[in-house]
Amino acid sequence: MAIDLQQVSAVDVEPGELPKTMAAWVIREERFGEPKDAFQIEEIEVPEPGAFEVIVRVMAAGVNYNNVWAALGKPVSVMRYGDHPEFGHHIGGSDASGIVWKVGPGVTRWKPGDEVVVHCNQASYEDPEVHGLDPMAAPSQKIWGYETTWGSFAQFTKVQAQQLLPKPHALTWEEAASYGLVYFTAYRMLITRCNLQPGANVLIWGAAGGLGVFATQICSLAGAHCVGVVSSAEKGELVKRLGAVDYIDRGEFAGMMRKGGETPEEEKARFGVSRDFAKRVKDILGDAPDIVFEHVGKATFPTSVFTAKTFGKIVICAGTTGIDLDFNVAYLWMRQKEILGSHFANAYECTKANELIESGQIRPVLWRTLGFEGVAEAHQLMLENKHLGKISILVGADSEGQGKTAEGPGAIHAEVGA
Numbered sequence: 001m002a003i004d005l006q007q008v009s010a011v012d013v014e015p016g017e018l019p020k021t022m023a024a025w026v027i028r029e030e031r032f033g034e035p036k037d038a039f040q041i042e043e044i045e046v047p048e049p050g051a052f053e054v055i056v057r058v059m060a061a062g063v064n065y066n067n068v069w070a071a072l073g074k075p076v077s078v079m080r081y082g083d084h085p086e087f088g089h090h091i092g093g094s095d096a097s098g099i100v101w102k103v104g105p106g107v108t109r110w111k112p113g114d115e116v117v118v119h120c121n122q123a124s125y126e127d128p129e130v131h132g133l134d135p136m137a138a139p140s141q142k143i144w145g146y147e148t149t150w151g152s153f154a155q156f157t158k159v160q161a162q163q164l165l166p167k168p169h170a171l172t173w174e175e176a177a178s179y180g181l182v183y184f185t186a187y188r189m190l191i192t193r194c195n196l197q198p199g200a201n202v203l204i205w206g207a208a209g210g211l212g213v214f215a216t217q218i219c220s221l222a223g224a225h226c227v228g229v230v231s232s233a234e235k236g237e238l239v240k241r242l243g244a245v246d247y248i249d250r251g252e253f254a255g256m257m258r259k260g261g262e263t264p265e266e267e268k269a270r271f272g273v274s275r276d277f278a279k280r281v282k283d284i285l286g287d288a289p290d291i292v293f294e295h296v297g298k299a300t301f302p303t304s305v306f307t308a309k310t311f312g313k314i315v316i317c318a319g320t321t322g323i324d325l326d327f328n329v330a331y332l333w334m335r336q337k338e339i340l341g342s343h344f345a346n347a348y349e350c351t352k353a354n355e356l357i358e359s360g361q362i363r364p365v366l367w368r369t370l371g372f373e374g375v376a377e378a379h380q381l382m383l384e385n386k387h388l389g390k391i392s393i394l395v396g397a398d399s400e401g402q403g404k405t406a407e408g409p410g411a412i413h414a415e416v417g418a
């Protein structure tokens with residue numbers, strides 16, 4: 001049956017009941033490739049909630065880089081993980097705002113009709129790590145809508161009850177769907193992993209990107225000083241508006257990027273540019289950074305290790321330009337720096353971070369809101385680095401501006417082009 005896109009925002013059942021089928025954007029293994037080809041709309045059976053699970057009607061969904069990776073089938077195929085082998089499809093989407101529609105056995109904190117946002121960490125209730133260490137340490141830990149199917153690019157999504165957070169009242173559906181994955185990741189990286197302190201100096205790569213806009217605001221709120229690296233003056237102005245001391249246009253230091261396979265002469269030249277970059281960072285912050293906020297990976301990691309202050313920390317959650325890093329380890333050991341891996345956040349961190357959104361101290365940065373038909377296009381824009389801040393997708397909401405139940409600062413709408 002062909003999906004009528006005009007009808008996606010409407011459902012003909014009351015909270016507590018589920019329709020038989022729904023519209024969903026689906027990735028399948030045989031279509032792996034650029035997002036514009038890999039994502040297709042299909043009619044899919046609506047799942048029932050199991051124990052401690054909840055079906056949420058998606059009002060808006062947030063776009064993240066992880067489903068660019070899912071579309072490409074790189075660096076790994078998501079089809080090998082989680083519940084993918086059972087269902088044979090990938091419905092992506094690791095951010096959502098919506099309405100609790102049906103709860104499974106055992107759920108007591110939420111009821112049909114509650115307005116929520118969803119954090120994307122799943123782990124089994126039965127794993128001991130969940131109860132005493134950290135759910136991120138559980139063998140069953142997975143990112144919903146990436147390592148699992150039933151993500152948010154569909155009319156309904158299936159989540160664990162512990163993934164639900166109250167929707168911030170002053171945000172519209174699209175604003176509320178836009179921030180969870182990147183903001184909660186940046187929160188754990190800086191607050192938990194690096195113990196960010198007032199007065200600390202921080203270097204943030206990709207500061208106008210999804211992670212970066214939140215890393216910048218967290219630094220500002222914590223009384224830390226940060227400099228953001230970006231690729232245009234417009235992005236730089238956004239980063240300053242979010243509280244950075246200043247920005248650096250990476251175009252001025254293009255020669256510092258590690259490509260791999262450099263000859264000794266090329267490496268010497270590259271290192272010279274890294275040194276100039278480190279000097280610029282120091283000039284802006286008044287000292288070398290105590291923390292380098294990393295996710296670019298291969299291209300920037302040698303510069304990050306070199307630029308961090310003696311005893312400083314390089315915290316990393318991704319390798320967008322490559323995951324095999326090579327760098328001069330002497331700058332690590334001689335100057336006693338630390339490299340810290342970090343991955344998303346636990347439910348408690350998500351809850352604390354979400355309270356800062358409710359109070360308006362941290363604000364989502366929303367670049368574009370697209371209709372349900374825009375899911376493939378949005379991921380293609382991300383792949384091509386043609387976006388700025390976050391992109392939201394309207395699903396149950398039939399226009400922008402709906403869902404706000406209190407006055408407040410709302411999101412920052414980044415109006416400048418990338």
Ligand SMILES: NC(=O)c1ccc[n+]([C@@H]2O[C@H](COP(=O)([O-])OP(=O)(O)OC[C@H]3O[C@@H](n4cnc5c(N)ncnc54)[C@H](OP(=O)(O)O)[C@@H]3O)[C@@H](O)[C@H]2O)c1
Nearest residue numbers: 065066185206209210211230231295296317318320343344
């Ligand atoms: N492990 C986790 O829990 C987790 C969570 C969230 C995201 N991630 C990963 O983190 C990465 C970034 O996510 P995001 O949402 O922030 O993506 P994003 O919105 O695309 O932002 C990334 C930024 O990195 C910069 N960048 C891109 N290529 C670069 C290069 N060659 N050198 C220097 N900077 C470059 C770009 O900024 P400029 O062009 O302005 O420099 C871009 O805005 C992705 O790989 C994502 O999958 C991991």
